[in-house]
Amino acid sequence: xxxxxxGLVAVDAGGTSTRTVVLDPAGHCLGYAVAGSSNxxxxxxxxxxxxxxxxxxxxxxxxxxPSTATRLVVLAMAxxxxxxxSAEVSSRLADVGLEAPVxxxxxxxxxxxxxxxxxxxxxxxxxxxxxxxxVEQGRQVAVADGLGWLLGDxxxxxxxxxxxxxxxxxDLDGRGPATELTPLLLGRLGVAAxxxxxxxxxxLALVRALYxxxxxxxxxxxxxxxxxxGDMTADRILDAAAxxxxxxxxxxxxxxxxxxxxxxxxILGRGDKLVDRLVGARGAAEVxxxxxxxxxxxxxxxxxxxxxxxxxxxxRLATSLAAVR
Amino acid sequence: xxxxxxGLVAVDAGGTSTRTVVLDPAGHCLGYAVAGSSNxxxxxxxxxxxxxxxxxxxxxxxxxxPSTATRLVVLAMAxxxxxxxSAEVSSRLADVGLEAPVxxxxxxxxxxxxxxxxxxxxxxxxxxxxxxxxVEQGRQVAVADGLGWLLGDxxxxxxxxxxxxxxxxxDLDGRGPATELTPLLLGRLGVAAxxxxxxxxxxLALVRALYxxxxxxxxxxxxxxxxxxGDMTADRILDAAAxxxxxxxxxxxxxxxxxxxxxxxxILGRGDKLVDRLVGARGAAEVxxxxxxxxxxxxxxxxxxxxxxxxxxxxRLATSLAAVR
Numbered sequence: 001x002x003x004x005x006x007g008l009v010a011v012d013a014g015g016t017s018t019r020t021v022v023l024d025p026a027g028h029c030l031g032y033a034v035a036g037s038s039n040x041x042x043x044x045x046x047x048x049x050x051x052x053x054x055x056x057x058x059x060x061x062x063x064x065x066p067s068t069a070t071r072l073v074v075l076a077m078a079x080x081x082x083x084x085x086s087a088e089v090s091s092r093l094a095d096v097g098l099e100a101p102v103x104x105x106x107x108x109x110x111x112x113x114x115x116x117x118x119x120x121x122x123x124x125x126x127x128x129x130x131x132x133x134x135v136e137q138g139r140q141v142a143v144a145d146g147l148g149w150l151l152g153d154x155x156x157x158x159x160x161x162x163x164x165x166x167x168x169x170x171d172l173d174g175r176g177p178a179t180e181l182t183p184l185l186l187g188r189l190g191v192a193a194x195x196x197x198x199x200x201x202x203x204l205a206l207v208r209a210l211y212x213x214x215x216x217x218x219x220x221x222x223x224x225x226x227x228x229x230g231d232m233t234a235d236r237i238l239d240a241a242a243x244x245x246x247x248x249x250x251x252x253x254x255x256x257x258x259x260x261x262x263x264x265x266x267i268l269g270r271g272d273k274l275v276d277r278l279v280g281a282r283g284a285a286e287v288x289x290x291x292x293x294x295x296x297x298x299x300x301x302x303x304x305x306x307x308x309x310x311x312x313x314x315x316r317l318a319t320s321l322a323a324v325r
Numbered sequence: 326x327x328x329x330x331x332g333l334v335a336v337d338a339g340g341t342s343t344r345t346v347v348l349d350p351a352g353h354c355l356g357y358a359v360a361g362s363s364n365x366x367x368x369x370x371x372x373x374x375x376x377x378x379x380x381x382x383x384x385x386x387x388x389x390x391p392s393t394a395t396r397l398v399v400l401a402m403a404x405x406x407x408x409x410x411s412a413e414v415s416s417r418l419a420d421v422g423l424e425a426p427v428x429x430x431x432x433x434x435x436x437x438x439x440x441x442x443x444x445x446x447x448x449x450x451x452x453x454x455x456x457x458x459x460v461e462q463g464r465q466v467a468v469a470d471g472l473g474w475l476l477g478d479x480x481x482x483x484x485x486x487x488x489x490x491x492x493x494x495x496d497l498d499g500r501g502p503a504t505e506l507t508p509l510l511l512g513r514l515g516v517a518a519x520x521x522x523x524x525x526x527x528x529l530a531l532v533r534a535l536y537x538x539x540x541x542x543x544x545x546x547x548x549x550x551x552x553x554x555g556d557m558t559a560d561r562i563l564d565a566a567a568x569x570x571x572x573x574x575x576x577x578x579x580x581x582x583x584x585x586x587x588x589x590x591x592i593l594g595r596g597d598k599l600v601d602r603l604v605g606a607r608g609a610a611e612v613x614x615x616x617x618x619x620x621x622x623x624x625x626x627x628x629x630x631x632x633x634x635x636x637x638x639x640x641r642l643a644t645s646l647a648a649v650r
Binding site for chain 1 (some may be wrong): 337343414432452468469470472473476479487490491494495498499500501523525528531532536540543572573575577
């Protein structure tokens with residue numbers, strides 16, 4: 001059993017889903033599983049921990065590794081390692097027979113290492129939230145934004161969705177220019193268009209529908225800004241989002257660290273419109289766009305066990321991960 | 326008792342306080358009282374109704390009018406006349422022996438008639454929320470904004486306070502320019518300034534403090550934008566607030582109604598900085614700034630009983646109200 005006691009569990013605990021990989025210390029991915037949201041802010045620590053435990057259990061089954069043979073669990077999570085969340089997660093993992101040490105890592109750092117093996121560089125994340133980090137010698141040494149929907153997260157899904165919704169309401173209200181976002185939003189929420197310019201019922205129906213959910217759900221409407229073409233309002237929102245993310249990246253820049261820049265999160269992963277704006281602004285810098293943080297958590301797990309992940313090892317790991325997903 | 330059966334009760338039911346005037350049909354103010362908040366969204370329908378009942382009871386006592394001798398109650402309230410709120414208010418007023426008909430009016434219209442007797446014109450309100458109306462023949466015929474802190478209220482106290490707080494956090498985070506708003510906000514919330522540029526604890530302390538309250542409380546920090554002089558960030562926030570209120574007013578403008586424009590609400594009442602920006606933009610239009618809607622509810626009560634309020638009557642009413650406040 002000794003060779004099995006080296007199973008590593010890498011968990012990318014995200015707001016949309018929880019993705020777990022079981023790998024060996026040589027970087028061979030053996031099993032992969034997905035469960036529901038494990039963002040403790042969004043679904044609560046108990047549900048988050050249950051999602052983690054479920055995906056870990058299934059990934060171990062697929063890898064044919066007994067839970068008792070696991071050496072280390074590395075878990076990337078937003079707001080990683082608050083005491084209440086880590087206690088809940090450790091308890092749930094013990095319930096599925098897993099007693100290996102659990103290490104929490106920043107979800108931003110996992111995103112970074114999903115795009116590059118290099119020990120120095122930057123990551124910019126825009127999903128429901130947004131932030132940027134600088135990485136030196138494999139560690140997250142500076143962070144900007146990530147302050148949540150009310151106080152920061154500039155250029156995030158909430159930030160874009162909030163502007164989309166406000167622009168549509170301003171259009172209906174006569175306070176703002178006409179935009180294609182308005183019929184899209186009305187259609188999405190099943191609200192009839194105004195019968196004449198003084199008909200205020202569509203505004204009131206939108207307001208009722210949008211206040212009925214938690215504010216952060218306005219992020220759901222960010223996609224509308226990507227769905228229209230040549231709409232000045234949508235273009236201005238995306239221009240402003242790119243400029244905001246650029247400011248956030250600039251806030252963590254150091255003259256001694258040139259790059260690469262890894263772009264991640266559900267909004268930066270949504271087509272090219274925002275990425276092109278950001279890459280255009282960055283000029284010739286090396287840029288990688290990643291869909292999630294799974295590969296990066298695997299890199300972090302290997303680094304934790306003393307394995308060097310160079311360019312060749314990173315490529316092998318990516319290929320091996322793709323084979324089990 | 327017949328002459329006493331003509332007592333009119335006018336209630337300005339606001340978020341900060343509830344102000345009630347008892348007057349006779351000739352426009353003589355007989356009694357005045359103040360109670361706590363009666364914004365049903367902020368404090369709930371029960372507390373709002375209790376504040377209304379308390380201020381009415383005390384104002385009737387001061388006027389030496391028995392509650393049974395009251396002819397009409399006119400009540401100006403945000404979101405006036407939702408069925409649950411009006412039932413609660415009527416029930417509480419019956420508890421204090423008052424069985425006269427209760428009529429709900431728009432708080433925006435009460436603000437308008439606090440500034441002018443004229444039957445046609447506009448009002449722009451910026452307090453915690455913000456909106457504008459057009460008035461024709463004494464009735465509110467068009468409204469813009471007033472859509473609440475998350476979806477509208479552009480140029481309101483929340484809107485300004487939100488920008489103040491975000492600007493201070495962006496300053497601390499290296500994402501935005503230095504601003505005098507930052508030390509003011511840190512001081513207000515009892516958070517120590519950063520010990521060096523990499524010290525992130527003040528950011529996290531501000532974030533904790535600001536997320537601890539309901540979002541709408543960010544309006545409390547709007548005042549900081551008025552307290553600094555020559556700060557580019559604060560000036561830009563106030564310029565943008567004035568431009569937003571201007572757009573809201575433009576959305577209700579009609580070529581057949583020239584003015585006057587009444588400016589009201591706690592933010593427009595806060596010194597001249599925002600009013601000057603708005604008045605400057607409006608050019609030579611007749612502008613009145615009012616502190617609250619009390620006088621306007623009295624005008625509405627008189628109009629409801631068939632009394633014409635001309636310029637002379639409006640002036641007498643204002644003088645009479647000032648004498649009892």
